[in-house]
Amino acid sequence: METLLVLAATEADGSLARPALEALGAARTLAASLPGSTLVVGLFGAETDGAVGRIGRAGAGRILAARHPDLAVSRYATDSLAAEALARAAGATLVLAPGTSRMNRCLPGVAARLKGRADTHVTGLGVIDGAVTANRWYYRQRMEGVLTRSHRPWFLLVDPGSQTAAEGIEGPASAETVSVEIPESARRTTVVGVREPAVDAQTIRPDAALLLVAGAGWTKKQADGQTHVPEAEQLILGFLRATRASLGSSKSLVDLGGEGQAVLSFLSHLNQIGQTGSTPRHRKGLSTCCHGEEPHTVGWRFVAERRAISLDPNCGWARGKADVLYVADAFRVMALVNNLLGSQGG
Numbered sequence: 001m002e003t004l005l006v007l008a009a010t011e012a013d014g015s016l017a018r019p020a021l022e023a024l025g026a027a028r029t030l031a032a033s034l035p036g037s038t039l040v041v042g043l044f045g046a047e048t049d050g051a052v053g054r055i056g057r058a059g060a061g062r063i064l065a066a067r068h069p070d071l072a073v074s075r076y077a078t079d080s081l082a083a084e085a086l087a088r089a090a091g092a093t094l095v096l097a098p099g100t101s102r103m104n105r106c107l108p109g110v111a112a113r114l115k116g117r118a119d120t121h122v123t124g125l126g127v128i129d130g131a132v133t134a135n136r137w138y139y140r141q142r143m144e145g146v147l148t149r150s151h152r153p154w155f156l157l158v159d160p161g162s163q164t165a166a167e168g169i170e171g172p173a174s175a176e177t178v179s180v181e182i183p184e185s186a187r188r189t190t191v192v193g194v195r196e197p198a199v200d201a202q203t204i205r206p207d208a209a210l211l212l213v214a215g216a217g218w219t220k221k222q223a224d225g226q227t228h229v230p231e232a233e234q235l236i237l238g239f240l241r242a243t244r245a246s247l248g249s250s251k252s253l254v255d256l257g258g259e260g261q262a263v264l265s266f267l268s269h270l271n272q273i274g275q276t277g278s279t280p281r282h283r284k285g286l287s288t289c290c291h292g293e294e295p296h297t298v299g300w301r302f303v304a305e306r307r308a309i310s311l312d313p314n315c316g317w318a319r320g321k322a323d324v325l326y327v328a329d330a331f332r333v334m335a336l337v338n339n340l341l342g343s344q345g346g
């Protein structure tokens with residue numbers, strides 16, 4: 001009989017972020033496939049009341065909460081103490097948690113303390129012949145593996161964006177308090193603040209329905225023999241402002257900065273999609289001024305609807321990588337698209 005613990009840290013305002021609700025959604029589905037299993041929710045943070053109300057009972061037999069002012073910030077020493085206390089209090093055999101940087105940092109250590117095992121980047125959960133299975137991708141998302149473990153406790157960190165979030169579960173609920181002793185030695189790391197880009201400069205939006213990819217063509221000499229980088233910046237930013245799309249890039253474009261060439265100022269390697277970049281999960285993607293080579297398009301594996309704008313009718317997108325290829329000048333197409341978006345109010 002499995003005891004499933006969904007473990008999550010609350011946000012600064014006491015709420016629960018979407019990755020935690022996705023882990024809860026996955027745990028509820030898994031618990032329903034495991035006869036006799038028990039679902040427990042474990043929350044920690046400076047404040048947990050808002051999160052408890054957000055999930056209601058969520059089909060959980062117990063809700064456990066560890067509250068402490070020192071748990072307001074992400075810090076290995078304090079987070080691992082809270083996670084360990086909650087896992088022990090639940091008697092968990094399976095621990096599901098969102099694969100956020102905060103949980104990825106502390107849970108493998110907690111698994112070691114509890115003599116358990118941990119797997120990260122889990123993208124699917126299931127039951128085969130009564131055994132719990134976890135899916136994850138290997139070799140830069142080229143091969144998918146399905147694994148199972150008999151060892152318990154088994155910690156599974158679920159990739160954000162890979163599961164359906166638990167919805168419609170709000171309601172009155174109360175939590176059992178789990179006390180956490182935080183010694184002075186656990187406070188040696190001090191979090192002095194959070195640095196993040198201004199909202200407008202934040203171009204990576206995992207929750208967006210659409211991914212816009214910019215390729216190196218935006219910085220290349222155009223038909224008039226000149227480059228038009230400032231215009232390219234305006235077109236791309238105008239489209240992002242109107243659509244709230246997420247911005248991806250080819251490797252060639254983000255590498256140009258290191259080679260001292262003209263670049264789009266808001267791009268960094270974090271925007272890079274592909275074999276040596278990221279593999280986002282947006283529903284739709286639009287590639288612009290990018291050649292669509294295999295090392296790039298491998299990062300589009302999970303993008304369901306793909307379109308591309310390139311001057312080259314023989315580019316990779318034309319060879320089965322895109323659903324629709326517009327053989328056209330992206331400067332002109334995007335200017336027209338932005339005008340249309342403007343006239344429709346975004």
Ligand SMILES: Cc1cc2nc3c(=O)[nH]c(=O)nc-3n(C[C@H](O)[C@H](O)[C@H](O)COP(=O)(O)OP(=O)(O)OC[C@H]3O[C@@H](n4cnc5c(N)ncnc54)[C@H](O)[C@@H]3O)c2cc1C
Nearest residue numbers: 215216217250251252274275276277289291295296311330
């Ligand atoms: C080991 C390895 C790993 C790699 N990993 C990655 C990776 O993770 N991600 C990645 O992206 N690449 C990766 N690459 C590089 C990849 O092979 C390509 O070199 C890169 O994707 C090319 O980028 P690009 O298409 O933007 O540039 P280019 O190849 O220079 O293509 C520019 C395109 O823009 C078009 N264009 C120019 N002007 C316009 C216009 N006005 N309108 C429309 N189209 C226009 C051109 O026709 C051309 O097709 C990797 C390579 C290797 C060897």
